[in-house]
Amino acid sequence: MPEQPTPAQxxxxxxxxxxxxxxxxxxxxxxxxxxxxxxxxxxxxxVSALVALNRTEQLPGHLKRAIANGVTGDxxxxxxxxLAFYAGWPSAMSAxxxxxxxxxxxxxxxxx
Numbered sequence: 001m002p003e004q005p006t007p008a009q010x011x012x013x014x015x016x017x018x019x020x021x022x023x024x025x026x027x028x029x030x031x032x033x034x035x036x037x038x039x040x041x042x043x044x045x046x047v048s049a050l051v052a053l054n055r056t057e058q059l060p061g062h063l064k065r066a067i068a069n070g071v072t073g074d075x076x077x078x079x080x081x082x083l084a085f086y087a088g089w090p091s092a093m094s095a096x097x098x099x100x101x102x103x104x105x106x107x108x109x110x111x112x
Contacts, residue, residue: 007061039069044079047071051080051095052087059098073103 008023032042043066050059063076076099084092 040066040071043069043071044075047076048079048083051083051091054088054091054094056094056098059095060102063099063102073099076103 006020006024006028008020008028012020012023032039037045043062046062047059047066050056050062066076067073077096080092080095080099083095
């Protein structure tokens with residue numbers, strides 16, 4: 001049975017093979033696996049950076065990853081609320097709309 005495609009492979013297909021390889025092997029295969037921080041902490045940091053930099057296209061995938069790594073929906077809402085004062089209101093508002101859509105549609109019967 002063939003392996004499931006990685007999120008990077010699903011996103012980019014064969015359009016950018018080297019970027020897909022680097023994403024899978026270096027970013028998620030090495031950086032995310034380093035022992036210095038837990039995956040939960042890495043998720044909190046990554047979501048914070050995406051909100052602060054207003055990188056909304058990458059946010060849904062990392063919100064899902066954060067939940068899979070043990071961050072609760074309430075914690076994500078609090079993170080975004082907190083960042084409104086440090087990263088800017090528009091960035092927080094854009095992020096909270098995305099988080100709301102994700103958190104309201106994902107249920108235990110429809111896991112992320």
